[in-house]
Amino acid sequence: MRSKLLPGVIEATRLTGAGRLGEAVAVIQRNLRGEAAAESAPTRALEPPTLDLVAEHVAEAEPRPASGEARRERGAQETPSGFPSGFAAGGLPTGGLPTGGLPTGSLPGLSEGLRDLAQRFGRPLGPLFDGLTPGSSPAPDLGMEERSFAGATGQRGYKLYVPGGYRGQPVPLIVMLHGCTQNPDDFAAGTGMNRIAEAETFLVAYPAQTAAANHARCWNWFNTADQGRDRGEAAIVAGLTRAVMAEFAIDPRRVYVAGLSAGGAAAANLGAAYPDLYAAVGVHSGLCAGAAHDLPSAMMAMRQGAAAPQGSALQQAGAAMPPTIVFHGTRDTTVHPRNGAQVIAAAAVSELRREAGQVSGGHSWQRTIYRDAQGHPDFEHWVIEGSGHAWSGGDPAGSYTDPQGPDASREMWRFFAEHPMPRE
Template identity: 55%
Template structure:
């Protein structure tokens, strides 16, 4: 980080409050070493505004992509396959990585869509979360869409822009179409498709659950924000700092939330709002415990009238902006917390769509 990081971020906050969004964005980029400090006149277009994770430890290079294998290719190799592919729409080709479990022989299996955070990529996210190892054990496909620097300079999903928050538009439409493409190619079980993400990816996962309840049977939001938390840069920065002011959109999709209560990048109140979108008004069952790795946590479970658990909130005490129980092989991880990967897969297994779509 540049030595004057704090000064530049303070200046960005001041400029945002003053309504000078272009100069605020330039100051944020300068703080991350991605450009010069803002000049006396605006230097960047408002459409180029990005919301970034200001505690990023590193920026990974774009990984080289292999050619995708057809769905008919054998996948029963030891350990499964982690292959590269692309989905093409009117805006061009969009790359992804896909984990194919070794138990797959053409039968319908579940799919988890994993959305990385800012500055991350599919390989980094897979390594940090350990999702492929867990998916290998449970017989699950895992799709990792890759955000590009062309779409966002910090490779964030654009959760905070109004044109990327609705069904049939922007990144939600792209991600839903990519998911359906992979489902068709690998004969995925349409009743067992899930989406999860970290930070900006968690915010986009919440949007996808809200926009496509007929596609995703459950959602995992880790260190993210609820759908509708922001519609532009100022409201995004405000939500990240102190929690969304707007009431969360109600969703019928079962939701699991993980959030560190010492997160200084995305305020923990956002986790509360994300869970309220699914379980507002329901009295939870609450337990406090310590993970095998050392961190204490509070787990709250929310049940519907029929007794089904429709939402869970895990507050990880003392944890910052990091994937709980993750590996140091990837960025944004906290090895001391409870295993968010295993808990998400467990929660997902408890939920299926009522009928095939």
């Protein structure tokens, strides 16, 4: 499949970059049919739903409201997130292509021909249809403030949760990066992190990716221009973090970043690029820092797993990866579970001990603890048996959650609390 698909993806990317969208889609369609380019029929016009999708995005000046976002049925086993595909401003493709198949009947509103196309190709084309099916979003958390940050590399809105117990005393801050098709309200509802913040007294910031930056609202973790220090989206999120720290009494030794899927991969990038800012990192169903640099490499990384390349810009930042906790389900068909192990492998740590358990009425799990060169237990890898591409222990009020546990949010907070920034 790889030898047939990859050339078509590269050619479609080239055509799209040249503004030849119809020809790009035709190339993908020919790949699905197993036809060589020379044997294919002349390019036909795009069918109306796809044409509407592209035209709507190109004309879009502001992100579409959260209430109009695509929503899939909640749950762990049958709700891949469409990570990380999308279209950048101007209709250029920016994402990788997940693997697997689409659930039957999951493409309402498309012509029968396009539904058949997506079903035969499987999940790789699924993200192209995000946004065509309206649905409801979780009710906004009234305790969250809506804010905006603008820096040299761009602007993003975000939601901020300030717990009732905050009275100006130094407190921790967790920056939470949502997955594809999600938004801050959805991610807050699904992870339940605000409830923990209220009980433990820390602030939570939820940056919001825009449809203008990525059609499926995925963080562009796979773009080299968005990965490194003082670059693109990494710089935006780091700047947003510092803005919250400047306004509130945030303990600079207790600032953390975590994310799901595309957000998890972006969190790994941030940890590698800003080890002086983030004391620890949480990666759920994501990939290691620098795992991809463009669309084809993102697709391969998601499908097969990928290690951080030697000599990458992130590695050249000159600092070790901060303490990191990783969660990944064994039945994740969107991001291969091997990627969770690669996050740990990139840190060059050694195994300390393993533990296992089972949630009552839920999933069994294995936790492996790793020590760094100084012998500190600074890395954890949680493998959730039978869980898919979903936040472990999450609340069904949010999308892409698996309530059958264990509770990733609580374990991440426990890990973060154990790992403040070392004193100089």
